[in-house]
Amino acid sequence: MQAETARQAASGLVRVKSRPRLAGLMRELRKNKHYYILIAPYMLIFFTFTVVPVVVSMGLSFFYFNMLEFPRFVGWQNYTRLFLDDDVFLIALKNTFIFALITGPVSYLACFIFAWIINELPPKIRAVMTLVFYAPSISGNVFFIWLIVFSGDSYGYLNGFLMRYGFILEPIQWLTDEKYILSIVIIVQLWLSLGTSFLAFIAGFQTIDRTLIEAGAVDGIKNRWQELWYITLPSMRPQLMFGAVMQITASFAVAEISIALAGFPSVNYAAHTVVTHLMDYGTIRFEMGYASAIATVLFLIMIGTNLMTQKLLRKVGQ
Amino acid sequence: MTWTYRLRLAFRVRRKLNRSFTVTFLLFAFLGLFGCFSAIPLIYAVNNAFKPLDELFIFPPRIFVRNPTLDNFYDLFALMGNSWVPLSRYIVNTLLITIIGTAGHILLASAAAYPLAKYRFPGSRALFTIVVLSLMFSGHVTAIPNYMVMSWLGWINTHLSIIVPSLAFSLGLFLMKQFMEQIPDALLEAAKIDGASEYRIFWSIVMPNVKPAWLTLMILQFPTLWGSDGGNFIYSENLKTLHYALGQISQGGIARAGVGAAVALILMIVPITMFVISQSNVIQTMASSGMKD
Numbered sequence: 001m002q003a004e005t006a007r008q009a010a011s012g013l014v015r016v017k018s019r020p021r022l023a024g025l026m027r028e029l030r031k032n033k034h035y036y037i038l039i040a041p042y043m044l045i046f047f048t049f050t051v052v053p054v055v056v057s058m059g060l061s062f063f064y065f066n067m068l069e070f071p072r073f074v075g076w077q078n079y080t081r082l083f084l085d086d087d088v089f090l091i092a093l094k095n096t097f098i099f100a101l102i103t104g105p106v107s108y109l110a111c112f113i114f115a116w117i118i119n120e121l122p123p124k125i126r127a128v129m130t131l132v133f134y135a136p137s138i139s140g141n142v143f144f145i146w147l148i149v150f151s152g153d154s155y156g157y158l159n160g161f162l163m164r165y166g167f168i169l170e171p172i173q174w175l176t177d178e179k180y181i182l183s184i185v186i187i188v189q190l191w192l193s194l195g196t197s198f199l200a201f202i203a204g205f206q207t208i209d210r211t212l213i214e215a216g217a218v219d220g221i222k223n224r225w226q227e228l229w230y231i232t233l234p235s236m237r238p239q240l241m242f243g244a245v246m247q248i249t250a251s252f253a254v255a256e257i258s259i260a261l262a263g264f265p266s267v268n269y270a271a272h273t274v275v276t277h278l279m280d281y282g283t284i285r286f287e288m289g290y291a292s293a294i295a296t297v298l299f300l301i302m303i304g305t306n307l308m309t310q311k312l313l314r315k316v317g318q
Numbered sequence: 319m320t321w322t323y324r325l326r327l328a329f330r331v332r333r334k335l336n337r338s339f340t341v342t343f344l345l346f347a348f349l350g351l352f353g354c355f356s357a358i359p360l361i362y363a364v365n366n367a368f369k370p371l372d373e374l375f376i377f378p379p380r381i382f383v384r385n386p387t388l389d390n391f392y393d394l395f396a397l398m399g400n401s402w403v404p405l406s407r408y409i410v411n412t413l414l415i416t417i418i419g420t421a422g423h424i425l426l427a428s429a430a431a432y433p434l435a436k437y438r439f440p441g442s443r444a445l446f447t448i449v450v451l452s453l454m455f456s457g458h459v460t461a462i463p464n465y466m467v468m469s470w471l472g473w474i475n476t477h478l479s480i481i482v483p484s485l486a487f488s489l490g491l492f493l494m495k496q497f498m499e500q501i502p503d504a505l506l507e508a509a510k511i512d513g514a515s516e517y518r519i520f521w522s523i524v525m526p527n528v529k530p531a532w533l534t535l536m537i538l539q540f541p542t543l544w545g546s547d548g549g550n551f552i553y554s555e556n557l558k559t560l561h562y563a564l565g566q567i568s569q570g571g572i573a574r575a576g577v578g579a580a581v582a583l584i585l586m587i588v589p590i591t592m593f594v595i596s597q598s599n600v601i602q603t604m605a606s607s608g609m610k611d
Contacts, residue, residue, distance in 0.1 A: 025440065028439070028440050029440065031439075032433075032437070032439035032440070034433075034515070034516035034517065035433035035437055035439050035442070035516070036433075036439075038429045038430065038432060038433050038516070038517075038520065039429065039430040039433055039434065039445070041426050041429065041430075042426040042427060042429065042430035042485070042486050042491065043430060043445065043486075045426070045482060045483065045485050045486035046449070046452075046486035046488065046491075048467060049460065049464055049467065049482070049483040049486060050452050050460055050486065050488065051448060051452070052463070052467075053459075053460035053462075053463035053464050053467070054455075054459060054460055054463075056463040056466075057459065057460065057462060057463050060462070060463070067466075110352075114349060114352065117345045117346065117348070117349045118349065120337075120342065120345070120346075121346075127597055127598075129349065129353060130597065130601075131590075131593065131594060131597065132353045132356050132357045133352075133353065133356050134593065135356070135357075135360055135590050135593070136356060136359070136360065138537070138541040138589040138590065138593060139360060139363075139541075139585075139586035139589065139590060140541065140544070140545040140561070140585045140586055140589065141545065141561075141565070141582070141585065142359065142360060142363050142582055142585070142586045143359075144568070144578075144582065145359040145362060145363050145582075146359065149359075155375075157379055160379070191355070191356065191359070194356070196489070196538065196604075199600060199601060199604045200604045200607045200608075202601055202604070203601045203602070203603075203604035203605035203607065204604075204605065204608070206601065206605065207605045213335060213336070214335065217335055217336060221336060222336065223336055223337075223338065223341075224336050224337055224338075224341065226336070227336045236608075237608070238607075238608020238609050239604075239607060239608045241608065241609040242607050242608055242609045245453050245454055245609070246453070248454075249453065249454055249455060249456055250456070252456070253456035253458055255458065275456075275458045278458060278461070278462075279458075279461075282461060282462045282465075283465075283550055288462055288466075291462050292462055292463075295458065295459045295460070295461070295462060296459075298455070298458065298459055299455050299459045302454055302455040302456065302459070303451065303454050303455055306454035307454070310609075
């Protein structure tokens with residue numbers, strides 16, 4: 001601490017002696033002119049469509065705004081309405097957390113475990129298995145296949161199968177029965193959740209230093225589980241952190257699958273999530289201020305969970 | 319002779335460090351089981367596209383097709399030939415969005431990643447931190463202000479509303495920057511001594527060296543744009559995408575089951591093929607995807 005203040009004081013002194021602070025910054029900017037030019041196009045678009053909107057959204061959440069009239073300041077009213085008066089939002093919040101708590105960790109573990117086993121395979125089979133697990137996440141809306149599986153009449157495959165072997169007598173309305181909707185959306189979401197982080201893990205396993213493992217064997221590591229815990233996990237920490245971000249963000253953003261399978265709105269809001277609630281107010285009711293409040297809550301949940309998980313993962317293997 | 323030993327002989331497996339054969343066998347069985355869970359819906363979707371009508375509705379359903387036929391595809395083209403806007407229009411729209419969006423993203427993200435990966439200048443660290451933070455929330459958060467920005471710019475109902483935001487996809491910049499960090503500084507120094515400008519270095523030295531990362535950005539960006547249905551931004555029929563048009567067709571329900579299956583195949587086969595081609599490059603890029611403390 002002391003050293004730091006001393007250094008600051010010293011650098012301050014030097015700066016005072018040579019030239020004013022602003023001129024130094026200008027010189028620095030001019031020296032790096034080319035770098036700023038290179039990053040400018042990307043950053044311009046990135047700020048216009050990502051950074052500024054987050055700030056605008058936070059600001060707008062304190063207004064009543066319907067795109068026609070001039071925004072009217074309402075203070076915390078949108079938030080009090082959200083948490084105290086909007087029962088559907090509370091259902092959405094509960095569903096979102098159920099989704100996230102299940103699909104987040106399960107998909108993360110699945111990405112890791114499958115990548116770990118795939119890594120033991122010979123290269124050709126490894127490429128095939130990678131494709132098998134990764135394909136659902138890039139195959140667009142092929143999840144409509146699941147609509148046939150869970151179809152509510154006796155022609156739905158699951159119903160047909162269960163009735164054939166006598167587990168049930170009447171077909172079950174899988175996608176319109178509140179009891180089942182949430183679980184079905186979770187299953188389908190898990191099916192297509194082996195995405196970018198799965199690839200990152202596959203790549204991470206391939207970059208592990210073989211000599212570390214051999215050295216570990218000399219030091220008494222006897223089986224694959226010990227190898228995984230003491231060598232593999234710690235050397236993959238950067239990928240683990242990256243994967244966590246991808247999976248957490250995706251697990252809180254469940255919406256498209258829910259809409260495709262359960263409809264919008266779903267029966268009795270059984271598969272309603274924060275994102276579908278946001279769509280409801282933002283694109284149907286045009287209550288932009290209120291929708292911004294929902295977006296802000298979603299933003300805080302996502303960022304908060306991510307930063308917390310990053311902190312936790314930093315401890316892996318320490 | 320135990321059964322595991324016999325199996326090992328049968329598959330000619332040599333004993334590896336820290337590996338017991340029994341556990342390996344069990345883990346592979348586990349992987350195979352979930353592999354089936356993952357693959358069967360896709361295999362089924364592919365087979366459906368070639369099934370004649372009677373096989374599509376057969377009960378109990380069969381995964382594999384018995385008498386493959388291309389009828390579904392003929393029906394699809396017949397149907398599209400009669401539609402108000404010709405099919406080729408939708409294809410052109412999708413190709414336009416996908417190609418410009420993907421190529422532009424790779425170019426802009428690489429240009430921004432190069433200084434961030436290789437140099438320190440005022441603001442560079444803060445900018446990268448913001449990019450990493452933006453990975454931590456989804457696009458839904460910014461949807462409402464985005465709509466307002468679009469209408470303010472007058473981009474509603476133009477392809478720009480889909481293309482431009484996708485150019486600054488943050489995952490692309492992140493991966494590109496991590497990958498570029500591996501380029502040896504000596505290479506850049508040598509070019510500088512030879513008198514190359516920063517732009518020259520970027521274009522003739524950095525870009526050719528990060529080809530695997532281009533493919534990765536492509537494989538991440540392409541399916542999103544390819545699958546884009548125009549969202550809330552595009553409402554003119556002649557600007558809509560292939561995905562939207564095909565989605566409308568398969569909305570037809572039971573009567574369109576065969577055509578719907580053909581549609582699904584067309585939509586899924588393109589991104590999957592691209593991944594198959596670029597897989598090894600993608601994995602190579604992902605190796606540097608890690609987040610440092």
